[in-house]
Amino acid sequence: MTNSLENMPLWLAIIISAFILLGGFLTLVGMIGLVRLRSFYERIHAPTLGTSWGTGSIVVASMILFTWLESRPVFHEILIGVFVTITTPVTLMLLARAVLYRDWAEGDEKSPLLKSQQKPPKE
Amino acid sequence: MSAILISWSILISQAAIALAMVLATTRMLRGPRAQDRVLALDALYVCGMLQLVLFGMRTGTVIYFETALIIGILGFVSTVALGKFLMRGEVIE
Amino acid sequence: MSRIFPYPLLIVSLIGMWLLLTDFTPGQLILGIIVSLLAAQGLHSLQPSTPRLRRWDLIPKLIGLVLLDIIRSNIAVVRLILTEGHNKRNSGFVSIPLELKDPTALAILSVIVTSTPGTAWLDYSDSRGVLMIHVFDLVDEQDWIDLIKNQYEHLLMEIFE
Numbered sequence: 515m516t517n518s519l520e521n522m523p524l525w526l527a528i529i530i531s532a533f534i535l536l537g538g539f540l541t542l543v544g545m546i547g548l549v550r551l552r553s554f555y556e557r558i559h560a561p562t563l564g565t566s567w568g569t570g571s572i573v574v575a576s577m578i579l580f581t582w583l584e585s586r587p588v589f590h591e592i593l594i595g596v597f598v599t600i601t602t603p604v605t606l607m608l609l610a611r612a613v614l615y616r617d618w619a620e621g622d623e624k625s626p627l628l629k630s631q632q633k634p635p636k637e
Numbered sequence: 638m639s640a641i642l643i644s645w646s647i648l649i650s651q652a653a654i655a656l657a658m659v660l661a662t663t664r665m666l667r668g669p670r671a672q673d674r675v676l677a678l679d680a681l682y683v684c685g686m687l688q689l690v691l692f693g694m695r696t697g698t699v700i701y702f703e704t705a706l707i708i709g710i711l712g713f714v715s716t717v718a719l720g721k722f723l724m725r726g727e728v729i730e
Numbered sequence: 731m732s733r734i735f736p737y738p739l740l741i742v743s744l745i746g747m748w749l750l751l752t753d754f755t756p757g758q759l760i761l762g763i764i765v766s767l768l769a770a771q772g773l774h775s776l777q778p779s780t781p782r783l784r785r786w787d788l789i790p791k792l793i794g795l796v797l798l799d800i801i802r803s804n805i806a807v808v809r810l811i812l813t814e815g816h817n818k819r820n821s822g823f824v825s826i827p828l829e830l831k832d833p834t835a836l837a838i839l840s841v842i843v844t845s846t847p848g849t850a851w852l853d854y855s856d857s858r859g860v861l862m863i864h865v866f867d868l869v870d871e872q873d874w875i876d877l878i879k880n881q882y883e884h885l886l887m888e889i890f891e
Contacts (some may be wrong), residue, residue, distance in 0.1 A: 519640035519697075527639035531646035538650030540804065541687060542791045545657035547811040554672055555850070556821050557664075559807060559866045561680040562847040564657070564660070564687070567804050572650070572687055576702075578692050583697060590699075590750040594690065594706055598683065601713040603844035604853070605679055605729050608720035610864070612705070615670045615724055620687055 515584050526582065530575045537572035540564060542602055554613055558606055565602040649694050651688060658684045675719045682712025737773060741766045747834040785889045792885055796842050803848040810867055822868045823852070826861045826875050830883050840880055849874070 519527075540563050546562030573595040580588040658681060665677035686705045693701030741763075748762030783789075810819060829835060836854065843851045848866040855861075865874055 519643060522639040522643075524639055524642075527642045531642050534643075534646045534650045534694075537687065538691075540808070540844060541684060542653040542657045542660075543808050543811055545660040545664075545680060545684070547807075548677060549660045549812075550811065550814050553821075554670070554676075555823075555864045556866060557673065557676060557733075558850050558864070560811065560848075561676065561683065561846055562808060562845060563804060564680065566800050566845050569683065569687060572690055576690055579694055580699065588699070588708070591690070591702060593747060593750055594686070594709060597706070597709055597713075598686075599845055600841065601709070602683075603841045605713060605716040605720060607840060607845050607851050608717055609672060609675060609679075609723070610850055612720050612724035614852055616672070623674055626690035 530578050531573040533575035537568050565598050569598045587591035651691050654684050654688050679716040737770050741770050777822045788889050800846050803846050807847040820868050821866050824863050824871050824874050826878050828859050828861050835886040
């Protein structure tokens with residue numbers, strides 16, 4: 515480790531800090547939304563803030579920081595970004611479809627499946 | 638100067654994410670239904686992962702990266718399993 | 731050739747991931763190649779449908795479009811969540827008839843729709859070809875139908891079909 519935080523140029527430090535703060539802020543706003551929004555279908559939008567650019571900017575900040583600290587390109591954090599981008603849609607879709615099915619099976623009036631004239635299964 | 642700037646912004650961001658974790662836990666405890674809890678748990682996993690990445694940056698070691706990756710994978714698998722369970726009442730069909 | 735290298739894209743990305751997780755040394759490269767070839771053989775025995783890419787050159791355009799869209803909707807959703815209660819916001823379901831049939835292209839479309847804050851992919855009916863999404867800030871249904879159809883479906887159809 516040849517470089518240290520002390521001799522890092524200020525402009526680089528500002529860029530890294532901006533990315534870090536942006537990531538923390540976006541994640542926090544997403545969770546505020548998770549608590550404040552009223553229905554499940556609205557709440558499902560909130561965590562994507564944290565998983566899209568929230569994770570993205572923290573990962574970018576980490577990549578820049580370790581590239582500087584170790585004086586060689588460090589890219590492995592990008593795996594976290596790629597992984598989160600691929601998996602979040604899968605989990606949210608599975609969850610959304612499960613909720614659609616549950617609302618439909620219970621005959622909830624707000625369920626969009628009932629509006630398209632599909633009858634729930636008879637128990 | 639740079640070191641102070643970076644360590645403070647990491648600290649602020651860690652505090653923000655810690656608060657986010659508290660909020661996610663609130664939603665998980667409040668519900669009202671199972672799907673809200675599962676969504677909150679998934680969000681909590683993501684927050685925990687980001688917290689570890691930030692922790693790694695704070696200490697300047699790359700070891701936390703692998704932990705963060707494992708937490709991400711565990712979060713994905715458990716949310717998928719819970720989503721399947723909510724859909725059909727069983728995990729393996 | 732295609733028996734030894736059934737999925738070139740998968741093999742290349744697996745080798746890349748192996749090298750990222752370990753070290754960029756020749757030894758790890760050989761090990762990574764062996765592991766990813768074995769993994770590709772394993773996938774081959776499952777016989778998934780092989781995606782056919784027709785237009786490689788349009789992929790960077792798609793990625794750029796998605797990144798811009800994510801930034802734009804991030805800002806919009808942050809504004810909406812922070813001003814929640816001060817403004818009247820209408821969220822609702824939108825049904826979109828799709829002409830896209832290729833499963834890989836549909837999977838990519840679902841990733842795009844869900845990872846953009848503000849839209850969530852709910853259900854796709856295979857037989858009717860109708861996609862249902864939930865929109866966080868719904869002003870005009872037709873706007874969203876146009877956005878998905880003209881921007882993404884068109885591009886994905888050009889790439890895959």
